[in-house]
Amino acid sequence: MSALLEVSDLEVAYGPSQVLFGLNFSLADGEAATLLGRNGMGKTTTLRAICGLEPVKAGRIRFAGEDIAGWRPDRIGRAGIALVPEGRQCFPNLTVDEHLVAFFANRRQRSAAWTPARVYELFPRLLERKKNLGNQLSGGEQQMLAIGRALVTNPRLLILDEATEGLAPLIRDEIWACLARLRSEGQSVLVIDKYVEKLIGLADRHTIIERGHVVWQGSSAQLDADHGIWHRYLGI
Numbered sequence: 001m002s003a004l005l006e007v008s009d010l011e012v013a014y015g016p017s018q019v020l021f022g023l024n025f026s027l028a029d030g031e032a033a034t035l036l037g038r039n040g041m042g043k044t045t046t047l048r049a050i051c052g053l054e055p056v057k058a059g060r061i062r063f064a065g066e067d068i069a070g071w072r073p074d075r076i077g078r079a080g081i082a083l084v085p086e087g088r089q090c091f092p093n094l095t096v097d098e099h100l101v102a103f104f105a106n107r108r109q110r111s112a113a114w115t116p117a118r119v120y121e122l123f124p125r126l127l128e129r130k131k132n133l134g135n136q137l138s139g140g141e142q143q144m145l146a147i148g149r150a151l152v153t154n155p156r157l158l159i160l161d162e163a164t165e166g167l168a169p170l171i172r173d174e175i176w177a178c179l180a181r182l183r184s185e186g187q188s189v190l191v192i193d194k195y196v197e198k199l200i201g202l203a204d205r206h207t208i209i210e211r212g213h214v215v216w217q218g219s220s221a222q223l224d225a226d227h228g229i230w231h232r233y234l235g236i
């Protein structure tokens, strides 16, 4: 499998405060990968830099053969990266259906493209809430909408930042089931989440970040076999 995303020597700073110090990791086409680490270690910053939401101080981000560091977020979106952001960020004054219709695009002419109708089939609760505004949805429904909104852009890479955060266990399971299905359909995914056991079942490869440095990389089998790593780097 060829690399779909390749992050090399990535450095990002907020003003004088540098938070990423030369990160290296990659993700193959069709692969599911995670970024792990304790709070404040630089995971969200990494995702935001990939999506063009934070400027890159140094290093390279290659996506589908192009250097995308420095591109604007909308261009990166059109190139095929979709972010499900921390906190969902649904529009309070758009209905569920308006979100999905507004974001729908099938730029790569996929035969089995994600359409609003397919999102409603994936998340029947959203169909029930079709006419509700973003601010009239529960946290779980907002999360489903944030995922649906990303899917209808038909991304080559779907990125999820803490998609199960703050959700009730049953809703969380629904999100995990959705990710497992996407995975089985060959969708490339990059995920940040706290539930390491779930991520081991879902993803192929993991990168652990500590204070802006990669401190461990390996497969699900390797991570599963060494709980010392969980303890040392994740505080579990």
Ligand SMILES: Nc1ncnc2c1ncn2[C@@H]1O[C@H](COP(=O)(O)OP(=O)(O)OP(=O)(O)O)[C@@H](O)[C@H]1O
Residues within 6 Å of the ligand: 014, 017, 019, 037, 038, 039, 040, 041, 042, 043, 044, 045, 046
């Ligand atoms: N907009 C910002 N301005 C200044 N510092 C920031 C900003 N956003 C994040 N930081 C700092 O950058 C560091 C990395 O934060 P980041 O959100 O990337 O970590 P994280 O690993 O995703 O943690 P969390 O799980 O808490 O989101 C932290 O020290 C944080 O305080």
